[in-house]
Amino acid sequence: MGIKNALLVDDSKVARFALSKLLENREMEVNMAGSAEEALDFLTSNSRPDVIFMDHLMPGMNGVEAIKIIKSNPDTAGIPIIMCTSKKSDSFVEEARNFGVYNILTKPPQTDGLNLVLEQLANDVDQGKLPDAPVLDGLTMSSSEDNEEKMGLPLNATLEMSLKKDDSPSGPPSRERPQPVPLTSELIEQISRSAVKTHINNRLHELLSSLFDEQFDHVKRALDESEKKQSSALNEQLREITSGLEKQTQALRDEIAAEVSLNLARELSELRKELVSSGGFTGDHMAELKDHITSVQTIDTEFWQTLQSEAIQQAHEISRETAEDIAQRTIDLYATQQKASTSRLYTLGLSVSLGVFAVGIAWLSGIFA
Numbered sequence: 001m002g003i004k005n006a007l008l009v010d011d012s013k014v015a016r017f018a019l020s021k022l023l024e025n026r027e028m029e030v031n032m033a034g035s036a037e038e039a040l041d042f043l044t045s046n047s048r049p050d051v052i053f054m055d056h057l058m059p060g061m062n063g064v065e066a067i068k069i070i071k072s073n074p075d076t077a078g079i080p081i082i083m084c085t086s087k088k089s090d091s092f093v094e095e096a097r098n099f100g101v102y103n104i105l106t107k108p109p110q111t112d113g114l115n116l117v118l119e120q121l122a123n124d125v126d127q128g129k130l131p132d133a134p135v136l137d138g139l140t141m142s143s144s145e146d147n148e149e150k151m152g153l154p155l156n157a158t159l160e161m162s163l164k165k166d167d168s169p170s171g172p173p174s175r176e177r178p179q180p181v182p183l184t185s186e187l188i189e190q191i192s193r194s195a196v197k198t199h200i201n202n203r204l205h206e207l208l209s210s211l212f213d214e215q216f217d218h219v220k221r222a223l224d225e226s227e228k229k230q231s232s233a234l235n236e237q238l239r240e241i242t243s244g245l246e247k248q249t250q251a252l253r254d255e256i257a258a259e260v261s262l263n264l265a266r267e268l269s270e271l272r273k274e275l276v277s278s279g280g281f282t283g284d285h286m287a288e289l290k291d292h293i294t295s296v297q298t299i300d301t302e303f304w305q306t307l308q309s310e311a312i313q314q315a316h317e318i319s320r321e322t323a324e325d326i327a328q329r330t331i332d333l334y335a336t337q338q339k340a341s342t343s344r345l346y347t348l349g350l351s352v353s354l355g356v357f358a359v360g361i362a363w364l365s366g367i368f369a
Helices: 015-023 037-045 065-072 090-098 110-125 143-152 157-165 185-278 283-306 312-337 343-369
Strands: 005-007 027-031 051-055 079-086 101-106
Touching: 005 015, 005 037, 015 027, 015 110, 015 185, 027 037, 037 051, 037 065, 051 065, 051 101, 065 079, 101 110, 185 312, 283 312, 283 343, 312 343
Parallel strands: 005 027, 005 051, 051 079, 079 101
Antiparallel strands: none
């Protein structure tokens, strides 16, 4: 089973954008939420992701409170959660694991660190080594407790200081009651500094997130405008290239047409010269053709005289067959005598012979009709 999709929860657009790009480079499907409330709504109305990247400090419900709700729900308790925070002390990591956090990803995220965390998560998922959902009763995790622990104060120091103000607490003092911490000016100063520091850090986080969001929107608008300008310039260059290509193609077509016309004119001129030099159809050829036609006419007349007793229809059919036979013999005789002539002269003579013969046939047909 691989890690294919993730839910990214962060109030900063810049942080979401940076981490989403790293995840998409791993061919993961990324869904994003801008707040813990939005993330809980997403988990309610959509299929569960393979992993959740949860920001630590967010306006409204912070990451710790969201993790408590997710881990207390049986439908989502098994989803591994990676907390994105700038804190990564051993004590913080251990306390985060008590709330069901699988691992810590230091902000801003780096490719190597993200790859190590996801590879470890994939191995644990394949081997079934994911930790069970923790029991969250009585556990708290807030910035104030963290600050008190750093100062060496017990977690119930606030309670003891409130009892210190009451000089007559009801009931006998308990033996197990811890000794109250004296409220000195130094302690008050430390608590004040810690509270101011926490407030300043939260305020700086909000201001930086707002600043990053504005810068992100500005950069995105600049990128969109640059992309539009580049697309427009590219389209203009493409139109210019297309226009130039069409002009060059048209010029090439004109050159090819002129070259073809010149070659045809040259070939026709050479053919005309060959016809002139060959002499064409001479007078001797015409006299010989006339003798053939006369001979054919004589033979045809004798043939038709022997068939006068037959019907007109039969006479026409016989005359047609005889005419075809005579034409073939005439063509063969003419072809034998014109072997030395060129093919063009032979074709021309044959055409004239057939034309004259056709005239003779028509004439003979007119006589018998």
